[in-house]
Amino acid sequence: MLRFGLAALAVLTMLAEESRAQAPASSLPPTVSALQVQAPAQTQGRAAPLPPTGPVMVTMADGTQVPVFGSDLFSGAFASARPGARSDYPIQPGDQIAVRLFGAVNSDAVQTVDSNGQLFIQGIGAINVSGLPAGQLQSRVSTALRSVYTDAVGVYVNVVNGGTLGVFVTGDVQRAGRYVGSPGDSVLFFLDQAGGVDPLRGSLRDITIRRGAQVVGRYDLYDFILKGSITPFQFQDGDVVFVAPRGALVAAVGDVRNSYAFETPVGSSTITGRELTTLAIPTASATSTSVTRVQNGLRNSAYYTVSDLGAATLIDGATVVFRSEIFTQTINVLVRGDIQGQTAFVMPRGATLSQVLAQLPLDGSDIVREYIHIERPSVAAAQKVALDQALDNLERAALTQPTYGAETAAAKTAEIAAIQSYVAAARQVQPDGKVAIYTDGVFNDLQLMSGDTIILPRRSDVVLVAGEVLSPGAFSYTSRLAAREFVNRAGGFGQNAIKNKVVLRRADGTAVVTKAGEQVRAGDTIVVTPNFSAGRKIQLWRDLTQIAFQIATTAAVAINLSDRNN
Known part of the structure; x- marks a missing residue:
C-alpha cells in the first residue's frame, strides 16, 4: 500500500507543478495579458480596488453644482470577500480546490471541479462534490482517502477560488479587463473589480450582460441603491459586462432628501417630474418647485406646485428647486456684529428694523449706527x-x-x-x-x-x-x-x-x-x-x-x- 502511495506522490507532484505553471495563462485569450486577472496573493487573483472617493460633482445648465447620484457606489466593498469562504457555499463546476496530503505522503495541488461536478485526486480517483457545502468538503475527501491510504496519510482541502470562470468588463468603467469569479457572483462583484462604473462617463442605469451576440441580462443599479434589489445571475466563462455611456442628467435640490443629479431612464433624454419626485423624495413641507433649463442657448424657468410637477417633462441639464412656501405669522432674523447677547430673533410678521435694534445693547458699543445695514437673501x-x-x-x-x-x-x-x-x-x-x-x-x-x-x-x-x-x-x-x-x-x-x-x-x-x-x-x-x-x-x-x-x-x-x- 505504501509503495502505491509513493508512486502516486510522484504523479501528484508533477501535476501540481504543471497546474501552477500553466493553468492561469492557458485560460486566457491571446489578446488578454495574465496581469489583468492575476494579482498578488493577498487579493486572491483580483485587481486591487481603486481608493474610495466621494460623490462626483457636476455643473448643471444654470450653473448649479450638485453631486451625481450613485457616483460613490463603488469603493471596493463588493469584491472584498469570496463566497467560497462561507461554510454553506455550494461547490460547483469551475471551483478551484487546494488538496494537501501529509504524513507518509506529502503533496500540494490545486484541482478544478470538472463540468460533471467531480473533483479528481490522483491516486484516489474522482469524488463527486457538486452542490456539496464547502464546510462538508473535508469530510467527503477524508472518507475517500481512507479507502485508499492508511491512517499514516492525512489530507487537508480548502476552496481556493469559488469558480474560476473569466468575465470581461468593458464600456465606461475605470479599468476594463477580464476578471475571475464564480458563476453565482453578482454583477456588482465584477464591476467592483473593474474599479466600478466611471462616475463621470458611465451609466448606472444601462448595464448589460452579453453572451456572444445576445443580451442575456440587464441591470439598473438605481433599483439596488434605492430598494436593495439585485437580480441573481448565473455567469458563464466569456460573458461580457458592458457599461453604456451615461445618459442625460436632471438635478433636484432644495427641500428634498436626495439632492442629486439623476440620470434619465434608458433610451430617453428626458425624465418626467413624477419620476424625478420618486427619486428625490421631497420633504413633507415642500409645496412648490421652480424648473430652470437652457434650450437653444436661452435660459428659461417655469413654476409648478409639487403635485403639478408630475406631468412636466424635464430635459437634460434642467435643475428643479423644491421649496417650502408655507405662510407663517413669524419671521426669523439674525444679527451679526461685535455685540454681546441675543443674535437670533423670532419676530411677528411685519416687524421693522427699529424693533430689533431696540433689543440690542448698542449704547456704549463701537457699533456705528449710520453704518447699520441689512443683507437680504431675496435681494x-x-x-x-x-x-x-x-x-x-x-x-x-x-x-x-x-x-x-x-x-x-x-x-x-x-x-x-x-x-x-x-x-x-x-x-x-x-x-x-x-x-x-x-x-x-x-x-x-x-x-x-x-x-x-x-x-x-x-x-x-x-x-x-x-x-x-x-x-x-x-x-x-x-x-x-x-x-x-x-x-x-x-x-x-x-x-x-x-x-x-x-x-x-x-x-x-x-x-x-x-x-x-x-x-x-x-x-x-x-x-x-x-x-x-x-x-x-x-x-x-x-x-x-x-x-x-x-x-x-x-x-x-x-x-x-x-x-x-x-
Missing part, C-alpha cells in the same frame, strides 16, 4: 439672476460673433475660450444682497423679511484695497485722501486696470462706481476693476467691462481673464 437672489443673465448674453454674443478669414477665426477661438473661462468663474460669484438703511443720514425703518441678517459694523480705522492693484490689502485710514492715493499705497494700478474709475463699497452697505479722485471714508473697500475694452472696439469687450463693475458692486470681487492677451 442677493435678484442680483444673482441679473448677473447670470448678463453672463448668458455675453457668452451668446461671443459665440455668435461673425468671423472673417482663417487668422480672424483663430483669434476668435482664443477669445471665446478666454470669455468662457471668465464666465465660468463669474458664475461662482454670490452677491451679498446688501440693503442700505440710511439715505443722506436719514434712518429708514425698513420692514424686515424672514432670513434677513442685520449687519452691525464697528468703527474701523482701515481701508481695504482689492482687485487690479499690485499689492491688495488693508491700509490705515487717513482723512481726506482720495481713492487713487490708497491705490498707490497698494502698489498702484495694475497694468490692465481701469485707472479713472473705481468701485467704492461703503461700510453702510452702499456701493458706487466713482472717479478715482473720490474721497474715501474709514471702513470703505476700494475695488479696482480690470479694463477689458482697452484697445478693442467690439461691443463685446465693453459689455465684459460692465459686468466686471456689476460683480464688484454686488460682491466686492474683481475677476480677470485667464489669458489677458486674448
